[in-house]
Amino acid sequence: MVNCEVCGKATEEIYRAEIEGTQMDACAKCARFGKVLYTPAKISLSSKESLKGKKAEKEEPEQKIVDNYAKIVRKIREKLGLTQEEFAKKINEKESLMKGIESGKTIPSFDLAGKLEKMFNVVLIETVEEEKADTGSSGSKDFTLGDMITIKSRKK
């Protein structure tokens, strides 16, 4: 709540207005008598809330393994005409891992997915376009980002 400098009434919508040559914080009614410099919307945009919003937009997009990774990996192998064992050897991975992936039980790591993408020109990693409904949980966002970094560095 702010008080209008002209009439002294408390108001939530304060306008920056030039009234008779003087800049004043005025309520909507009083602002009409002068030249409005800033509307309430513009004043609220300069608050912390808008900074939070901008930060959220700049956040790196999250990536995930595509849902049909099992199908894609199987297709690659079938195209090559290899058994699961041969295919696993070819790409330097464990046969058990590749079996798990083809059956959809094991989600491939980003490292493995990236390797297969490069080797066989397929898409296994997709970018998640996440709609951020909650702007007040910057703490949990930091955790997610940190968590991703940990996962990445662990695999190197």
Ligand SMILES: [Zn+2]
């Ligand atoms: Zn007023």
